[in-house]
Amino acid sequence: MLDYLKHGRQSAFRYLFDIDLNAPEYPGKIILPLLDFYPIQEPDRIAITEGSVLVDNGRMELPVSSYSNTGNKAEILAEQPYVLTHWKEASRIINYRRFFAVNDLIAIRIERRKNFDIFHLKIKDLASRGLIHGLRVDHIDGLYDPLTYLRRLHKISGNIPIWVEKILARDETINGDWPVEGDTGYSARSRINSVFIDIDSLRAVRNLFRRNGGAKYEGEKYRIDLKIEISKKLFHSDLKKYSRLIQSRLKSAKLIGLSTDGILEALRATIACMDQYRTYSTPSMVDSIKWITAVDKATQYFPEISHELTGMKTFIHYASIDHRFNHVLRRIEQFTGSVMAKSMEDCFFYRYSALLSTCLVGSMPFEDTYSDAEIHSFFANIQLSGKRPIVTLSTHDTKFGEDAIARFNALSDMLPDWEALLTHFGETGIELYDIYRILQAILGTYDASDRDYKDRLRSYIIKALRESGENTSWEYPSTDYETKCLEFAENSVAEIEKNWKELLHKIQFLGGLNSLSQTVLKFMAPGIPDTYQGSESMNLSFVDPDNRKTVNFSALFKKLERLSSKNPKTKEENIVNGDLKLWLTSKLLSVRSRFSSHFAEGLYFPLKFTGKNADNIFGFFYKLEDSYVITLVSRHHHSIISGGSYTSECWNKIKVKGLPNLQGNITDLITGKIHSRMVLEDILKEYPFAVLEAS
Incomplete structure (x- = not known):
């Protein structure tokens, strides 16, 4: 790049970069x-030698x-192949x-073959020496020709597995022609998350948000207008x-004669009305x-603008x-995809805050969650x-750590408590969605042992406020509004610590x-389980960074060594501090290794349940063949947990449907215990989850 900035069109590297040198502002x-x-x-901030x-x-x-x-800075700068200006001018005149x-x-x-070869020399070398066994391609939607790129990558890497970071619409699937194993986890995450959100509870939470003033953020037209706003900005x-x-x-x-401005308006409106990140045309096919x-x-x-x-x-x-x-x-x-990402993920998700666990990359907070039948169908396929x-x-792109998300899902089953908390704080002088987001963020991430918690919360709030872009922004920060929100957050933490301990x-x-159950599903579902950094134990992080x-x-290794000597109990302390999750992660990794053939070659079947608490x-x-690996997880715990502790009595009326007649004993692969019959009250006696082997 430095060579290009020095020599401009004469640079040997001019073909690398996607620059429009025909832009009218500075051709x-x-x-x-x-x-x-x-x-x-401010010319004094620039020195020229x-x-x-x-x-x-x-x-x-x-x-x-x-x-x-000449000594004239303006004249010297004008002689260069580049034009330096304020970053706020990017939307108006940037030409790359x-x-x-x-x-x-x-x-x-990168669609140019020569460029592709240059930038993939290292990958080709590592693959040829057997030093890498898979590749992850981020932001696949930014490529001109994803299919050709992936085919080239597959070939030069010796056909090792490839995964693509792809955000799919609800009815969208990855192009079957792509030589990839699948996406990097957003699709599976949205299904697993749905397991823990009751649709009726979600609708009740949304109705509360709507009644409190959130209705204006609903509807397709609002989202389309927001995309237009962001594309202009x-x-x-x-x-x-x-x-x-x-x-x-x-x-x-x-053909039809239109002005550039007229075409621009039509193009902007059309892109705003797209319901997925992008389409994938080829030279011979247009979507x-x-x-x-x-x-x-x-x-x-x-x-x-119909014309x-x-x-x-x-x-x-x-x-x-x-x-052409x-x-x-x-x-x-x-x-x-850039318009969709910046308007939805980085703006709308910060405004529509009815339930923060639905405001995650790979999901749309205004859509219903997936039904059990849809989830099972997805994994079976x-x-x-x-x-x-x-x-x-969770990934680097999720707005919260996975254990904070699990807490938000628990909150969705606790509407009376949530409504009481909102009523308690009443009028605050800040936007409804900021109240919702700040209070949920505190409930989902609070950690009394973290000395930096309040500073981390403040940083998150500033980012969330500026990304939402309605009362403050990165371009034009409003210190008055940001201060109001920060003061509300600080007062809320103190109030919740003092008077809402039971709810917390x-x-x-x-x-x-919820965290334990979703961890079991992550490791036992079809696919390759991926644990984001630090999520082996409790992860209550905010958004990047x-x-x-x-x-x-x-420290995690030392803790695991201590936990491995005995099975930790389902005490609140072990659950909240992440000890039980860390121990469970280790156990599940062993299951994946021991029963790898079941994951690679077995058939997937859903289970159904009848009786009280079957949901x-x-x-x-x-x-x-005649071997079975069975996964059971609990959910919607608010309705089955009494007195702040777990007991298996809630399962004594449930019958399991869908299993064949099991001939031998049933072995719990987590605890090592052996059962003679599929009786949930016994199998789930120690933990509200189980991974079993039977024949």
Whole structure:
């Protein structure tokens, strides 16, 4: 990049970067919105020598292409192949593709074979020596041609397994032509999370949010308008570039005449009406149905630009028959995911805070959770496919650690307690969704033993407020509103510590039980279990960067050695501090290793339950010849736990349906105990979960 900044179009590396040198603002130059000031206003913050442009005493150093020796900074800067400006100008004039809206991450044209070969030399070398056994491709939607890229990667790596970070819409599946094992865990996480959210409880929580004033955040039109707002705020220059390309193609084919501004409005509205991150056209196939559906929806919501939207339809039609149009559409496709991500994940998820465990990457908080039948179907299909997608409960992109999420799910079953807490705090002078988010965040992450907790909470709140973008933002922070929210959070922590201890302890205990059950599902579900750093034990982290802290693995090893000498009991202390989860993780890893054939070759079958509290248990089994590995987990614990402790009496009326007649003993693979019959009250006596072997 430095060579390009020095030599511009003469650089040997000019073909690496995705830069639009035909942009009208500064043709032939790359625009660098990397400063926190305007050079014309604060020239003293820039120093120029014959070899370098130095910003803020060397905090940033850029090469000098030519040096006129006039001493005039403005003239010397004007001679360079780049234009330095304030980062706030990015949306208006930036002329290179970037990682979402991160200005200092310039995109590579990796679809060019030469570029691909250069950037994958290390991977090819490591794979050829057998030093790597799998590859994870992040942000697959940012590629111009994902299929070709993955085929090349598969070939040069010696066909080792590949996983892609892909966020799928509810009715979307990974392209069957991609040579991949599956996604990196979002699909499985959303299903496992659904196990612990009762749909009726979720609807009641949403109704409370709606009654308290949250109705304005619901509805498709609100989300579409939000995407338009974000695309104007962050991606106006990107949309201008694509609009110029569309107009150029339409003109060259002597088709409908539209202004660049008109096409821009139509393109922005169409992208806002897409219901998934992107489509995947190829030179011979265009996903016309999804694009035309989006145009029709835009026409419904924005009839004032119907003429321009007709032009979009014309463009989409020609993209299926003319390679010049097709190329432009595919360039647009690699951009649409940025609009979806920044408007939904990084904005809407911070506004629609009815229940924070539904505001996670891979889910949509306005959708219903998956039913048990849908969850079982999903996992059964994975097992039949022979593919092995990642199964995880949290990643660097989830808004909270997995054990905080488990607490939020427990809260969803406790509507009267939640409503009482909201009523107690009453009017606060801040937005409803900020009240909801702050109180839930405290209940989900509170850790009395963490000396840094209040500072971590403050940092999270600042990020959440600015990402939501309604009363403050990264571009224009409102210290008054942020201070109100921080004061509310500080007062809330003190109030909850003092007067709501019973509720806090209940959520910690019930959330801990959820955590144990979801951990069992992560390891026992079809696919490859993945434990995010630090989640072997209790993980109550906030969003990035809080979830990237260094993990003290040495302390975890020592704790595990201590726990391995005896089975920890289901005491609240062991559940809340993560000891039981750490011990269980170790046990489940052993099960995966010992019964690897069942996971690789067995068939998946759901279990059904009848009798009182049947809805409080979820289970399935693998069958390999005459051998069975059975998984049972409890859920919705609020209705079955009394007195703050777990007993198995709640299972004494339940019958298990779906298992064949078992001929031998049943062995508990976690505790080692042997049972003669499938009696849940006995099998779940010690723990509210079980992994069993039977024949």
